[in-house]
Amino acid sequence: MPKSQYFCNFQEFRTMFKEMIGKDIKEYEMVRRIELGKITPYLNYKGVAHFTKNAMPINGVDYITDLFEEEIDISGIFRLSSDSIFLSEFCIEAKLGVGNPVAISQSLTESSGINSENALRSLGYCLYHKTNKINRRYSESELKCDLVFLKTDLLNIVNEYKKEQRCEDLEILLEEANKKIESLQKNRNLLHIENTQLKRKSDGDSCKNESINKNTRSQDYKIIAMMAFLLSENSSKYKVADRPNASAINNEILNLINTLQIDSEHTNGLKSCHRRITDCCNELSQFFFTDPNSQK
Known part of the structure; x- marks a missing residue:
C-alpha cells in the first residue's frame, strides 16, 4: 500500500480533525501526546544524509556521536523520539543535524549508499534541514522534511476527543436535567403550599357551613x-x-x-x-x- 495511506502530516490531520470533531487541535496538544508516548513522530525525508559511526541509545533512540564522512542521498520515513521534536512559533518541527537523535529508518524508498559497506556498520542516519547548505545539491522542490504520523494513531486521538465530547455533552445534558428537576421540585413545593392553603380554607369553610347548617x-x-x-x-x-x-x-x-x-x-x-x-x-x-x- 502507498505510504500516504499509512501516514499524514500535522496540517492534513488538523484539517481532518476539524471536519470530524468540529474544532481545531493545537500543536501543543500533539507535543504533549508525543512526550507522553501516546503518539510516535516520524519524518518524511528526502535529501542528504550521513551514516552514523557511533551512537548512544537514550529512551530507545540513537543519539549520533560520530559520523561517517561519506555523504549519501536518501529518501524514506524515519522514526523519531520525543527528544527529536520541538514546538516553534510556527508549528511542530524536527531537530535535525549532528548530535540530534535519529533512529534507523522505518522504510527507505531510495538511497545512493545502499550498497556501501558503511551501511553495514551504521547504527542510523544523520539528517539535515532543508535550509542546511549540505542539501544544496537538491532543488527546493525536491527536498522533503515533513513531520508525519501514523493514521491509526491519529484516529485514536479523534476517538479520544469524541469520547471526551460525548462526556461533555452528557454532562451538559445532566446539568440541564438537574436544573429541570430543581425547577420542577420548586414548582411542586409551591403547588403543595397552595394546595395546603386551599385545603385549610376549604376545611374552614366546610366547618363554618356545617356549623351554620x-x-x-x-x-x-x-x-x-x-x-x-x-x-x-x-x-x-x-x-x-x-x-x-x-x-x-x-x-x-x-x-x-x-x-x-x-x-x-x-x-x-x-x-x-x-x-x-x-x-x-x-x-x-x-x-x-x-x-x-x-x-x-
Whole structure:
C-alpha cells in the first residue's frame, strides 16, 4: 500500500480533525501526546544524509556521536523520539543535524549508499534541514522534511476527543436535567403550599357551613317543637297528657294543604310530619326547666 495511506502530516490531520470533531487541535496538544508516548513522530525525508559511526541509545533512540564522512542521498520515513521534536512559533518541527537523535529508518524508498559497506556498520542516519547548505545539491522542490504520523494513531486521538465530547455533552445534558428537576421540585413545593392553603380554607369553610347548617337545623327543630307545644296549650284536642298530640297536628296540616291549595310538588314530607314533630318535641323537652337564672 502507498505510504500516504499509512501516514499524514500535522496540517492534513488538523484539517481532518476539524471536519470530524468540529474544532481545531493545537500543536501543543500533539507535543504533549508525543512526550507522553501516546503518539510516535516520524519524518518524511528526502535529501542528504550521513551514516552514523557511533551512537548512544537514550529512551530507545540513537543519539549520533560520530559520523561517517561519506555523504549519501536518501529518501524514506524515519522514526523519531520525543527528544527529536520541538514546538516553534510556527508549528511542530524536527531537530535535525549532528548530535540530534535519529533512529534507523522505518522504510527507505531510495538511497545512493545502499550498497556501501558503511551501511553495514551504521547504527542510523544523520539528517539535515532543508535550509542546511549540505542539501544544496537538491532543488527546493525536491527536498522533503515533513513531520508525519501514523493514521491509526491519529484516529485514536479523534476517538479520544469524541469520547471526551460525548462526556461533555452528557454532562451538559445532566446539568440541564438537574436544573429541570430543581425547577420542577420548586414548582411542586409551591403547588403543595397552595394546595395546603386551599385545603385549610376549604376545611374552614366546610366547618363554618356545617356549623351554620347545624345551627339552622337546630333552630328549625326548636321552632317546630315550640309551635306544637303552643297548639297543645291553646286546644286540648292537640294534646295528649302533658305533651302535644303529633297525630292530631299532622291531620290539621293535611287539611291546611287542601285549604291553601299547595301544589303536590311542595308537599313532600308534610303528609308524615307527625314523626318529625315527635322527634323535635323529644329533643327540646330535655332542656325544659334548665335555665339557672329562672330558678333564682
